[in-house]
Amino acid sequence: MxxxxxxxxxxxxxxxxxxxxxxxxxxxxxxxxxxxxxxxxxxxxxxxxxxxxxxxxxxxxxxxxxxxxxxxxxxxxxxxxWKDPPLLPEDPHKRSKVRFWADFVYQKLVPGIYAIQNTKGEEQQKAIQELIDHLSTLEDGIQKDLFTGGPFINGERPGLLDVIMGSAYGGFKYMEGLTNAKIIEKERTPLLCSSIDAYVDLDVVKETAIPDAMLQELIRAMREKASASSGA
CATH class of the missing domain: 3.40.30.10 (Glutaredoxin)
Known part of the structure; x- marks a missing residue:
């Protein structure tokens, strides 16, 4: 249509x-x-x-x-x-690879983020490391299966995985503020970091960005909640 x-x-x-x-x-x-x-x-x-x-x-x-x-x-x-610009490649095999890694994000990264938010101490540190490992797996998979150069995972224009990972930018900032751990960084995942940076710099993305003040307030509220529940 x-x-x-x-x-x-x-x-x-x-x-x-x-x-x-x-x-x-x-x-x-x-x-x-x-x-x-x-x-x-x-x-x-x-x-x-x-x-x-x-x-x-x-x-x-x-x-x-x-x-x-x-x-x-x-x-x-x-x-x-809406056909243009396409978010998925025309080639069926490449499409299948995009879908595979999109599913990986939903099955591994999303539960990992919730695990970090809902745990403390050693259990939280384990959840952080598991998420970091999953991000490294995603980095290697995209590099091997999809990346052909360009500012985005999809190449010169953002595609489905760029939308999914770029939209998670606020979530990563929130997790890092909550735990004081560096979860996604250029030394470990240079492709993911550079593509996310390019994505969040797009005007259409900036229009819907969560205000930093709101993000900081969320982090503060969650820290207070965690402190109260631990009796600290």
């Missing part, structure tokens, strides 16, 4: 959700005009519950009244609905 045939596009999301940030970025990279609806996750709207009755979560993209849920599904939908 050509972009001109779409009458209405709405995105139901939450400002601090990295999953929602991915969809924001994909739509903006495609030049899609859309209405954004911010959800209160403690008091979800009836509209959200009806649009995503199975998981009852954000993001949900609604195109001409038809809802699409789950971020990775939405990203592929956006790529198929």
């Amino acid at each position: 050509a972009m001109g045939e779409v009458k209405e596009v709405k995105l139901y999301g939450f400002l601090l959700s990295g999953y929602c940030t991915m969809v924001h970025h994909a739509l903006k990279l495609k030049g899609v005009a859309y209405e954004y609806v911010e959800e209160d996750l403690q008091n979800k709207s009836q509209a959200l519950l009806e649009l995503n009755p199975v998981y009852k979560k954000v993001p949900v993209l609604v195109v001409d009244g038809k809802p699409v849920a789950e971020s990775l599904v939405i990203l592929e939908y956006v790529n198929d609905m």
